[in-house]
Amino acid sequence: MEARSPEQPPRIVLLGAGRLASHLAHALLRHPEAGTLVQLYSRSRTSVERLASELAELYDTRGLARTTELTELLPEADIYLFVLSDDALPELWRQLEGLTCGLWVHCSGATPLERLLEHHTQGAVLYPLQTFSRERAAAGSYLPFYIEASDAESLAKVRQLAELLGDEVHEATSQQRLYLHLGAVLACNFSNYLVLEAERLLEREGLPPKALLPLLDELLMKLHTLPAREALTGPAARGDEATMQRHEQLLTGEPELQQLYRLLSERIQQRLRS
Secondary structure (H helix, E strand, O other): OOOOOOOOOOEEEEEOOOHHHHHHHHHHHHOOOOOEEEEEEOOOHHHHHHHHHHHHOOOOOOOOEEEOOHHHOOOOOOEEEEOOOHHHHHHHHHHHOOOOOOEEEEOOOOOOHHHHHOOOOOEEEEEEOOOOEOOEOOOOOOOEEEEEEOOHHHHHHHHHHHHHHOOEEEEOOHHHHHHHHHHHHHHHHHHHHHHHHHHHHHHHOOOOHHHHHHHHHHHHHHHOOOOHHHHOOOHHHHOOHHHHHHHHHHOOOOHHHHHHHHHHHHHHHHHHHO
C-alpha cells in the first residue's frame, strides 16, 4: 500500500451495523475531514447490506467495501472502530489479534480499555454519552465524547476524531466511564422505562399517551439550572401519604409496578431526609 501523507484523513474501518454504528457512519460521511470510511463489517449480511444501502441513499459511497468475514478486513487501515455489543468485543479482538495494524478504538461505556490492550498494543476509547434510536436520527443532538487511550499518540488521534464528530470532548478513565455508563442507565434508560409504563396506563384509561410531555419538558429545563434534588416534586417529596396510597390502590392489579412505586417513593423520602 502506498505511503500516505500525515495530513490525509485517516482510513477508517467500521465494525458494527447497529444504531450507534449507523450514527457514526453517517457522521463520518458528513465530515470527511474526520476520516475516510473505507469498509463496513458486520457478522450479519442483512445488517451490513441495510446500512450500506442507507448510506448510499445520502452519500457517494463508491469504493466503500463491506464484508461479513473477518479475513476480508482491510489489514492496513489507520483506525478500526469497534461498535458492537460489549459481549461480542473480547472474542472479536481475540480473532483479530495480529491481523491488522492501526489504532483499535471501541465505543463501549462499560468495557475497560485494558481488555482491548490484551489483544492489540495501540488502543483507545471513543464513548458517546448519548442515546441512539434507528427511528430517530441523532444528527441534531448534542454529542459529548469521553475518550481514553493507551499512549499519547493514540490519545491525540482519538481526540481529533472526537472533536470533528462531536460537540465536546473529555478524558475519562475506564472506571470513570463505567460510572458515566451507570449514571446514563439510571437517568435515561430507567426513566424511559417509567415513561413507557406511564404511557401504557394513560392509554388504557383512554388518555393521550403523550399528555405527559409538557411535564417532562419542564423537568428537563429545570435540570439545566437546578440540582436534581431541588427539582424533586410530587407526593413523595411533600410527604403526601394519602395520595400515595390512592396511587398504590390503582396499581393493585400490577403488583410489580406497585412495588416499584412504593420503593421509589421511599427512596425519594430517604434521600430528602439525608
